[in-house]
Amino acid sequence: MNVIHGLEMLTTPFGRSAVAVGVFDGVHRGHQEILKQTAREARSQGYVPVALTFDIHPSELFAPDSAPPYIASLPQRAELIDAYGGGIEAVVIVRFDRAFAALSPQAFVADVLEAKLGARHVLVGADFCYGKGRSGNVTTLLQSGARDGFAVTAVPPVLLHGERISSTQVRRLVAEGRLPEAVGLLGHPFVVRGHVGRGKQLGRTLGYPTANLLPAQPRQLLPGHGVYAAYALLGDGVPRRAAVSVGVNPTTDHDGRRKVEAFLMDGFSGDLYDRPLALDFRAKIRDERRFDTLAALVAQMERDIAQVTESLPV
Numbered sequence: 596m597n598v599i600h601g602l603e604m605l606t607t608p609f610g611r612s613a614v615a616v617g618v619f620d621g622v623h624r625g626h627q628e629i630l631k632q633t634a635r636e637a638r639s640q641g642y643v644p645v646a647l648t649f650d651i652h653p654s655e656l657f658a659p660d661s662a663p664p665y666i667a668s669l670p671q672r673a674e675l676i677d678a679y680g681g682g683i684e685a686v687v688i689v690r691f692d693r694a695f696a697a698l699s700p701q702a703f704v705a706d707v708l709e710a711k712l713g714a715r716h717v718l719v720g721a722d723f724c725y726g727k728g729r730s731g732n733v734t735t736l737l738q739s740g741a742r743d744g745f746a747v748t749a750v751p752p753v754l755l756h757g758e759r760i761s762s763t764q765v766r767r768l769v770a771e772g773r774l775p776e777a778v779g780l781l782g783h784p785f786v787v788r789g790h791v792g793r794g795k796q797l798g799r800t801l802g803y804p805t806a807n808l809l810p811a812q813p814r815q816l817l818p819g820h821g822v823y824a825a826y827a828l829l830g831d832g833v834p835r836r837a838a839v840s841v842g843v844n845p846t847t848d849h850d851g852r853r854k855v856e857a858f859l860m861d862g863f864s865g866d867l868y869d870r871p872l873a874l875d876f877r878a879k880i881r882d883e884r885r886f887d888t889l890a891a892l893v894a895q896m897e898r899d900i901a902q903v904t905e906s907l908p909v
Contacts, residue, residue: 621666622675631681668812700731772879
């Protein structure tokens with residue numbers, strides 16, 4: 596799959612294409628339906644199947660203090676579109692800045708969808724909005740298509756147990772530590788990527804050295820404070836079980852900073868500092884709590900590790 600960073604990189608416009616448009620954060624099952632319908636339509640008509648997305652969530656530009664955290668980093672998003680998009684051949688990542696946000700709905704259609712992408716069929720979610728001030732919607736897009744000769748499909752939301760699948764729902768479930776339910780909406784694992792940074796190295800003195808994960812995405816969604824069963828992925832293709840603490844470490848730390856610390860199991864040993872690490876979160880083991888002594892903390896860590904061992908297959 597071809598990943599194109601920026602409309603300016605499209606020096607040669609696409610030919611006739613079917614285009615899925617959206618933020619697609621997390622590439623959940625609702626997003627996947629839009630992408631798969633786009634790929635099917637493209638194959639049936641001889642078009643190029645394209646996904647058009649944005650480098651940031653629009654709210655990060657206009658209301659950064661209230662913008663939602665990201666379910667997946669931008670590179671992950673492209674990989675997930677490739678893996679779950681049903682055959683999307685190109686992802687075009689638009690730089691969502693104030694100049695782009697100021698485009699009128701008409702200019703977005705004419706200058707981006709038609710001139711740059713050669714769109715002959717545009718597929719969006721039912722609540723899709725575009726253009727300056729979100730003044731364009733599915734109705735105006737249908738009107739543009741009827742005028743300019745391209746088809747428009749508003750894909751209905753995907754429901755699970757009668758509830759609409761959305762990125763907002765996924766974020767809520769992850770923040771509540773309800774990982775199996777979140778994964779059910781995503782249709783794929785919830786994975787946080789980053790690299791290993793240096794911490795206080797207290798775990799080493801307690802007999803349980805941990806890797807301090809620094810997420811690659813600054814606004815990364817994380818599970819709520821607690822201890823989790825996860826698989827650690829180091830890039831060698833071998834998933835290793837891990838007991839992961841997400842929180843402020845109230846027993847040993849007093850800086851109030853949230854940390855993600857993973858104890859890798861299955862006999863792992865070695866220096867992880869500055870190495871890439873990804874954590875595939877599977878289940879919450881318990882809430883975060885403060886212990887009166889380090890001995891009590893170590894005893895609980897032993898129980899946590901036993902529970903992770905029992906809950907995750909090798």
